[in-house]
Amino acid sequence: MLSIENINAGYDGTAVLLAVNAQFEPGTLTAVVGPNGTGKSSLLKAMAGLIASKGAVRLGDTPLTNSERLKAIAYMPQDTGAQSSLTVLEVVLLGRLRSLGLRIGDDIREQAVAALKRFRLETFQDRAIGALSGGQRQLVFLAQSLFRGPEVLLLDEPTAALDLRHQLVVLERIVETCHASGMIAVAAMHDLTLAARFADRIVFLHDGKVAADGSPALVLTSAILEQVYRVHAEVQPGPSGALHVSPVRALNDTATS
């Protein structure tokens, strides 16, 4: 189990996260949701050890230092349009940076190609990452993260740049991996309907604090959406049985973005 205790973090003296506590079970996907600027990305970066933070991150009973977090936890940032001419295969290989030497063994290369095959990207292996579409690029970076074989995978808006089909592909692969390997996945997301369908748990962040935490059925309610997002929204079961969120109107003119 991954647990975070009293995580506090900020930038330039401004607090962004205020005593955040949560626990994440093996083999599950947790969606971290909330309005823009509420600290979702900062929480993931703090958990990954990429920004300075106070509080504890424990894997099992073991508290992890920042450098230990970088080893045990894989973090997939938002797609910012990498313009590198690194090939797709090289990008995936970098997922196991610590195992790479002057010579790349056939076994590790084959495993990297297998990671690409999960996303039907093997034919792109010699293409430059900068020449791919945003959606393809995001799939390559997900393949890289999964190739790393992490105990914990943190994803910052993994479906933000993707079309409908690729949104489903990405989340299906993440859930599959969680179920198959016991990986803990935590994803910052904006699409609440997708979160309701794929996540085992949803954590609502509001002003740097946890506003609600539980299964989608428990926390995805009109009342919580009104409190966190300042919107009136209808929450009803969709055709698949998962909850479907339909925003109706903003409750004031300044709270939406």
Next chain:
Amino acid sequence: MTMTTHGAPTRLSFATRRFMWLGASTGLLGLAILADILIGPAFLNVFDVLGALVNPSGASDPMVVTIVHAIRLPMTLMALIVGASLGVAGVQMQTILGNPLASPYTLGFSAAAGFGAALTILFGLQLPLIPQMTVPVAAFAAASMACLMVYGLAHIRGVTAEVMVLAGIATLFLFQSLQSLVQYLAAPEVLQEIVFWLFGSMLKATWFSVWISGTVLLVCLALLIPDMWKLTALRLGDERAASLGVNVPRLRRRVFFIVSLLTAGAVAFVGTIGFVGLVAPHLARMLVGEDQRILIPASAVFGGLLMVGASIASKLLSPGAVVPVGIVTALVGVPFLFALILTGKRRHW
């Protein structure tokens, strides 16, 4: 999924292709080295030069042996080492600063070396015991000072690419201004000597400088080997590299010092050489990609090729004389670069 293959080449063909490029350019470099040794203002017979090169003790004319071994070989090897050093320094500068316009010039090291040399020439300073080393030592010391200035600023404000580029450009302008001031103050005959140093010339090469610069290059290459994959990861951006476990500030700091050493080691003996450190990495990247395991040797080979090519051109431009090589590096390199930009399909940056 609807993605199509677009006839993408196989892994083997890509790997083979880039090794073929490296092999071909290394072969071309070998030919250029030979040509540079054969060509010179003394108009020696080709077979006499080859004889002196292969079997010095059996050569009929001792003057030919002296010219080949005491002048041409050190000049050619120095061109090779300086080119390779600037190529490697350039590719690392572009990598750690994430900037395609970065080169050993960017952070002001070359300008500082020029200032150190110019100041020594202006005041006619000489080191005791080793007077012939005065100018190189001053150039090296000034380049090291520029390195410490940039690092000091980056240390205070954070070792980011933006801070380093800004601090480096400020340092560059500072030392260029100081260089100009020294030139303004210099008497005409001293000014001529300063300007000749600043042009960059292989005529200053000796076996001693070959050994020193060659050792610096080899040491720096050895220091870069453990970080090759981390440097490759840095091309995905600081955040992604950090998420893969790279300590980005530490890597940037370490490589920054290696680049400083490479640049100072290259320019201290032969003077300011422009263009090579900017273009050689681009030529290499276009042909072999961004995997630093092959990009570093390719940048060294292309740097060497540009410098040795410029050395040949410097002898051919004015028969019977040697034009300072620093003047012709761009003349040799620009056609290469334009040809690759016009014919290359691969996005290289």
